[in-house]
Amino acid sequence: MTVSRPSPNPVPSHIVAQSLRKAACYGKAERIAPGLVRVLAENAKDYTGPGTNTYLLGEDRLWIIDPGPAMDCHVAAVLDAINGRPVDGICVTHTHMDHSPAAVALQAATGAATYGFGGLPPAAVAVTEEDVDADFRPDVRLGDGERIGSGRWTVEALHTPGHFPNHLCFHLVERGLLFSGDHVMGWSTTAVVPPLGHLGAYMDSLDKLAAVSARLMAPSHGPLVDRPAERIAEIRAHRMARHDQILDCAGRGIVAVADIVAAIYPDLPDRLVQAAQGQVRAHLDWAAETGDDAPLPLVPTRPAGAHP
Numbered sequence: 448m449t450v451s452r453p454s455p456n457p458v459p460s461h462i463v464a465q466s467l468r469k470a471a472c473y474g475k476a477e478r479i480a481p482g483l484v485r486v487l488a489e490n491a492k493d494y495t496g497p498g499t500n501t502y503l504l505g506e507d508r509l510w511i512i513d514p515g516p517a518m519d520c521h522v523a524a525v526l527d528a529i530n531g532r533p534v535d536g537i538c539v540t541h542t543h544m545d546h547s548p549a550a551v552a553l554q555a556a557t558g559a560a561t562y563g564f565g566g567l568p569p570a571a572v573a574v575t576e577e578d579v580d581a582d583f584r585p586d587v588r589l590g591d592g593e594r595i596g597s598g599r600w601t602v603e604a605l606h607t608p609g610h611f612p613n614h615l616c617f618h619l620v621e622r623g624l625l626f627s628g629d630h631v632m633g634w635s636t637t638a639v640v641p642p643l644g645h646l647g648a649y650m651d652s653l654d655k656l657a658a659v660s661a662r663l664m665a666p667s668h669g670p671l672v673d674r675p676a677e678r679i680a681e682i683r684a685h686r687m688a689r690h691d692q693i694l695d696c697a698g699r700g701i702v703a704v705a706d707i708v709a710a711i712y713p714d715l716p717d718r719l720v721q722a723a724q725g726q727v728r729a730h731l732d733w734a735a736e737t738g739d740d741a742p743l744p745l746v747p748t749r750p751a752g753a754h755p
């Protein structure tokens with residue numbers, strides 16, 4: 448791989464999150480497009496921005512995209528927004544704790560079936576320290592390219608591993624609207640942390656989303672993204688710049704994960720260091736897999752930290 452000059456560090460995500468939080472609207476249904484309502488969960492953290500977006504799709508009959516965290520106030524707000532209308536399905540992008548757990552209460556209240564790629568195997572739960580929902584099992588498993596919907600609209604499931612193995616994006620075909628989950632967001636880049644995160648898979652999934660040519664993207668955190676192709680290209684370029692920075696570190700004899708983090712994330716708050724180390728491990732693993740690590744000594748990897 449060619450070593451390019453490192454790009455400047457982007458604005459730290461926690462600073463962006465603080466500004467987004469100020470504008471957040473919790474507990475109320477926001478109509479953000481025809482037939483599309485967002486209910487924002489009050490679970491703002493470093494890695495969730497202002498909180499999780501739960502989307503209600505439809506008018507007379509609804510689908511829920513990403514139930515969100517198991518918070519009573521959030522479930523109550525979603526049910527309030529549903530306002531007694533029938534719910535045909537609950538789609539889950541992936542089983543991080545800020546996305547799937549409210550499916551239990553929403554299913555109990557609406558009777559709707561749950562849809563997702565699949566639950567997390569026990570072996571995967573055993574090797575991660577991330578906040579995962581080990582209990583979620585969808586009623587209906589959706590594979591890559593499978594379609595659901597009514598006669599008026601179609602949603603295509605896109606399997607997009609990388610951030611998380613069972614991550615799905617949902618493409619509302621007739622409107623070119625892509626529910627991008629955590630895979631592509633406008634407010635921040637996405638954490639890819641081994642062993643459940645995988646950078647090669649993440650980049651392949653970016654290509655899959657680019658091929659959809661969506662007109663609008665609705666991520667699970669942060670605002671709508673109105674130029675999806677540009678955002679996907681921007682994130683790809685950012686990841687490659689980071690990759691070059693990390694390989695450049697190796698070329699300068701900086702090989703320990705902690706030292707690489709200190710070199711490329713110079714003003715990182717302590718609480719974000721563990722996640723940054725996970726991100727660096729993802730790059731080192733990817734370099735090893737693709738043969739880009741020729742100048743690197745073997746750097747041991749270990750399980751990831753908290754969910755970013």
Ligand SMILES: [Zn+2]
Binds near residue numbers: 541543611629755
């Ligand atoms: Zn996630």
